[in-house]
């Protein structure tokens with residue numbers, strides 16, 4: 001039983017076999033999938049997908065920093081409206097990406113703050129993308145993010161940066177495929193992060209974890225991230241699955257969704273409560 005807390009299964013990379021991919025994940029024990037939108041269209045697509053899979057797929061609405069220039073007042077109004085749907089469990093993904101810098105830095109910062117405001121208005125957690133932008137994210141969160149909750153998705157920083165992120169009480173760190181590789185500080189971060197504040201994700205279709213050689217990532221592969229986390233923490237896969245599932249339920253308030261409760265009784269058993 002695992003939650004893939006971040007998978008873009010609404011994207012075109014899944015157009016030919018989306019339902020098959022979803023079915024194989026659920027058959028393998030993935031309890032649910034959170035699909036965060038990256039702009040208005042993909043947020044709509046994520047919501048449509050969530051409605052088609054009640055209690056199994058949930059959506060985020062938001063604009064990715066790559067697309068920050070497409071965000072405006074009309075888009076915000078749509079997100080606000082969509083956020084009233086029970087299937088929308090987060091604002092995101094949004095954030096700052098200074099690695100690819102596909103939108104100007106000042107626009108990214110402005111749109112970032114607008115999303116924080118929206119999360120506050122809607123009382124929803126934030127799904128935050130950080131790439132080569134740690135200091136700015138922390139600075140803006142300190143000023144505009146007090147009292148908010150959320151996740152630093154696909155966390156990619158070092159231990160010091162993780163500590164700064166974890167200083168925001170309502171926030172968790174989410175680990176993805178890069179945890180399974182050797183060339184980073186993530187195992188160290190995964191060792192120090194409090195158990196009640198970690199999530200796992202795939203970020204499908206990107207970031208295929210080891211040892212999978214496929215070109216496209218999919219929710220089923222979240223188990224390889226969880227296995228790596230279990231190895232690093234010297235815990236069983238079952239314990240990591242229970243812990244991260246419980247964290248995801250708490251952060252995204254999944255129990256509030258009637259269909260999720262129904263699924264939880266039928267399919268999840270009591271083990272993870």
Ligand SMILES: [Zn+2]
Nearest residue numbers: 006008093203
């Ligand atoms: Zn993403």
